[in-house]
Amino acid sequence: MDIKEQLKKILVEELNLEDLTPEEITDDMALFGEGLGLDSLDAVELVVLVQKHFGVEIKDMEEGRPALQTVATLAAFIEKKRQG
Amino acid sequence: MSPNESQRRWSSRSIGSKLQHGIFYFLIRQGGRRAAYALLHGVVLYYVLLRPDQRRKGEPYLRRRFPGASGRQRFWHSYRMILDLGKVLVDRAVVGILGPDQMQVKLRGREELLDLLAERRGLILIGAHVGCWQAAMSALGFVEVPVNLLMQREDGDIDRHYFEHAGRECPYHIIDPRGFLGGSLEMLDVLKRGEVLSVMGDRLLGSDKNAAAVDFLGGLVRLPFSAYKLAATTGAPIAVLFSAKTGPASYELELAKVIRVPAVAGRSGAAFAPYVAEFAAALEKFTREHPYQFFNFFDMWQNDETK
Numbered sequence: 001m002d003i004k005e006q007l008k009k010i011l012v013e014e015l016n017l018e019d020l021t022p023e024e025i026t027d028d029m030a031l032f033g034e035g036l037g038l039d040s041l042d043a044v045e046l047v048v049l050v051q052k053h054f055g056v057e058i059k060d061m062e063e064g065r066p067a068l069q070t071v072a073t074l075a076a077f078i079e080k081k082r083q084g
Numbered sequence: 085m086s087p088n089e090s091q092r093r094w095s096s097r098s099i100g101s102k103l104q105h106g107i108f109y110f111l112i113r114q115g116g117r118r119a120a121y122a123l124l125h126g127v128v129l130y131y132v133l134l135r136p137d138q139r140r141k142g143e144p145y146l147r148r149r150f151p152g153a154s155g156r157q158r159f160w161h162s163y164r165m166i167l168d169l170g171k172v173l174v175d176r177a178v179v180g181i182l183g184p185d186q187m188q189v190k191l192r193g194r195e196e197l198l199d200l201l202a203e204r205r206g207l208i209l210i211g212a213h214v215g216c217w218q219a220a221m222s223a224l225g226f227v228e229v230p231v232n233l234l235m236q237r238e239d240g241d242i243d244r245h246y247f248e249h250a251g252r253e254c255p256y257h258i259i260d261p262r263g264f265l266g267g268s269l270e271m272l273d274v275l276k277r278g279e280v281l282s283v284m285g286d287r288l289l290g291s292d293k294n295a296a297a298v299d300f301l302g303g304l305v306r307l308p309f310s311a312y313k314l315a316a317t318t319g320a321p322i323a324v325l326f327s328a329k330t331g332p333a334s335y336e337l338e339l340a341k342v343i344r345v346p347a348v349a350g351r352s353g354a355a356f357a358p359y360v361a362e363f364a365a366a367l368e369k370f371t372r373e374h375p376y377q378f379f380n381f382f383d384m385w386q387n388d389e390t391k
Contacts, residue, residue, distance in 0.1 A: 032265065039266075039293060039294065040265040040266035040267075040268040040294075040310070041268060041294060041310055041313045041314075043265045043268050043269060044268045044269070044271075044272050044313065044314060044317050045313075045317055047269065047272060048272075048317050048318075058269070059273070060269075060273055061264060061269055061270060061273075064264075064265075064269045065264055068265070068269075
């Protein structure tokens with residue numbers, strides 16, 4: 001399973017997105033606001049989940065802002081961190 | 085009225101003008117705290133007698149705190165409460181203008197706070213709009229790690245914080261809840277670094293979605309659960325700290341409660357309500373001991389459908 005698919009599964013199962021299935025989440029759907037509807041508290045949990053599942057730390061706002069836009073941007077961030 | 089509408093109607097901005105603030109600052113420089121207090125009594129009398137719109141703001145709380153009070157007694161309670169708020173604001177300016185040695189601050193629970201910090205999981209301080217939180221913060225000088233405050237300043241507010249009077253830099257790092265994702269990632273960062281994060285637990289700053297309904301003074305109020313979620317996510321302990329004015333030039337800061345939040349599943353406020361309720365119970369105890377030092381001048385119970 002690639003990173004994007006893993007992320008979608010984590011979002012649905014661990015952030016309790018009861019109305020969605022991983023298949024319904026598109027790569028470019030906004031994580032916050034109109035897209036998936038996550039809020040600021042979900043962001044906290046998502047950062048912790050990324051560290052737990054991928055061993056990648058989102059250290060600060062500079063890293064977090066561009067990474068936490070869509071599933072695709074977050075997956076790209078994780079991939080880059082793993083390679084670096 | 086929806087919670088969001090009521091939030092827009094309510095503001096924490098000072099009701100005084102720049103000139104009025106300036107007169108108090110002048111009196112403090114010339115005659116110290118007593119001179120400012122003397123003028124304050126007249127100003128408070130004006131607001132209580134001639135500005136019923138301002139007096140009424142404190143009535144929802146007073147009706148619950150003093151349920152059997154007559155109209156005349158409530159009038160007196162209003163006077164006392166607005167006077168105590170005025171004294172706190174004067175004291176804050178006194179510390180800023182004349183220096184921190186003008187006020188004695190006693191801390192109860194110092195060793196316990198140090199023990200919590202020694203856990204190295206960060207520490208969340210939850211306070212409330214009671215007493216003088218600036219006095220409370222000044223008593224935390226012994227803390228060796230940085231202290232971060234979640235604080236939203238109303239646009240155009242001319243009321244000064246104590247460090248601004250002397251032109252000093254803010255001794256704390258301010259996290260603005262209007263920032264990216266409500267400042268949540270910044271808050272997570274400071275806890276991960278083992279630092280102190282200080283938030284207010286008695287007012288909602290953002291979305292009503294992040295509130296839990298708990299009992300407070302016999303009715304349901306909606307209080308924010310963001311800090312409890314952060315505690316659950318990071319393992320950081322929560323210290324509930326309240327300050328109270330105990331004399332003309334003295335304050336006491338008390339560690340009222342330590343709250344431990346386990347990793348809670350679920351996204352709703354209901355999951356965190358038991359922990360928010362612990363805070364509300366501690367706050368209610370404070371209002372029993374210091375009835376006139378509770379400064380939420382709006383109807384916290386307006387969405388209580390059980391009333």
